[in-house]
Amino acid sequence: MTDAHQLRLLAVHAHPDDESSKGAATMARYVAEGVEVLVATCTGGERGSVLNPALDRPEVWERLPQLRVEEMARAREILGVSQEFLGFVDSGLPEGDPLPPLPEGCFALVPTEEAAAPLVELIRRFRPHVVLTYDENGGYPHPDHIKTHEISVHAFEAAGDPERYPDLGEPWQPSKLYYHMTFTLTRVRALHEAMLEAGAESPYAEWLANWDPERDMSARVTTRVPCAEYFPVRDAALIAHATQIDPAGRWFACPMDVQQQVWPTEDYELARSLVDSPLPEDDLFAGIRSEVPVP
Ligand SMILES: [Zn+2]
Numbered sequence: 095m096t097d098a099h100q101l102r103l104l105a106v107h108a109h110p111d112d113e114s115s116k117g118a119a120t121m122a123r124y125v126a127e128g129v130e131v132l133v134a135t136c137t138g139g140e141r142g143s144v145l146n147p148a149l150d151r152p153e154v155w156e157r158l159p160q161l162r163v164e165e166m167a168r169a170r171e172i173l174g175v176s177q178e179f180l181g182f183v184d185s186g187l188p189e190g191d192p193l194p195p196l197p198e199g200c201f202a203l204v205p206t207e208e209a210a211a212p213l214v215e216l217i218r219r220f221r222p223h224v225v226l227t228y229d230e231n232g233g234y235p236h237p238d239h240i241k242t243h244e245i246s247v248h249a250f251e252a253a254g255d256p257e258r259y260p261d262l263g264e265p266w267q268p269s270k271l272y273y274h275m276t277f278t279l280t281r282v283r284a285l286h287e288a289m290l291e292a293g294a295e296s297p298y299a300e301w302l303a304n305w306d307p308e309r310d311m312s313a314r315v316t317t318r319v320p321c322a323e324y325f326p327v328r329d330a331a332l333i334a335h336a337t338q339i340d341p342a343g344r345w346f347a348c349p350m351d352v353q354q355q356v357w358p359t360e361d362y363e364l365a366r367s368l369v370d371s372p373l374p375e376d377d378l379f380a381g382i383r384s385e386v387p388v389p
Contacts, residue, residue, distance in 0.1 A: 104222035110166035111335040118328035119321035125174035141186035202237035218263030229273040279310035322358035
């Protein structure tokens with residue numbers, strides 16, 4: 095379905111589960127409004143861990159790559175999105191001092207020109223108006239997240255240029271590129287204070303105490319998309335990634351009604367735009383809807 099009246103959104107993510115923790119309610123809202131939404135997952139998450147204590151068993155570890163594919167299939171059904179793997183291999187999160195070298199052949203080591211090729215092909219085939227990705231720090235410093243940012247920016251700029259990647263389809267220039275601004279100090283602090291006010295225990299105290307205000311992204315937010323109605327869909331999709339999430343953990347500690355009242359949006363930074371849309375905005379398609387009439 096690529097007719098001229100259809101709005102399309104492409105979200106580029108590093109691992110299966112990232113699409114459910116960043117921008118999931120936004121995607122569910124746009125799906126409900128008739129937007130076609132596609133998630134591109136760069137890697138299979140092969141080097142992830144089992145992060146749910148209830149599933150931390152040898153037979154789960156053995157089947158982890160296959161389980162992550164199955165979990166992704168359930169999550170995309172819950173969100174109502176289409177999804178494709180780009181086929182790169184998870185780099186893993188290097189730990190230790192000094193950090194060990196990245197494993198040979200992993201996504202983060204593929205040169206950006208080459209690593210962006212499948213995404214250029216996908217953009218030319220799917221023809222999104224809006225592309226979502228991570229900021230230059232990856233949102234958090236996982237090498238695959240930083241690489242995801244690099245190939246997204248590269249592909250956003252190359253996909254519309256007939257001189258670049260000439261064998262990968264008809265050029266298509268998306269109109270807007272956004273970075274997720276999900277974890278801002280302002281938001282976490284607001285949720286923390288609301289929980290304390292409600293007499294609940296907040297799981298965020300330590301996180302906030304260690305937060306360097308210099309590293310807060312709140313001032314970069316240009317676009318707040320109201321999507322509180324879809325927070326339960328987001329949580330259901332996240333729980334579908336059963337090996338990756340502890341249902342009793344910090345993710346789900348803040349009561350749904352507190353989240354919906356205190357911070358009813360998911361937030362973004364408009365990083366590139368080829369259309370006119372006054373900031374701040376509350377819609378990723380602001381400035382585009384007038385050109386693409388939705389029937
Ligand atoms: Zn990830």
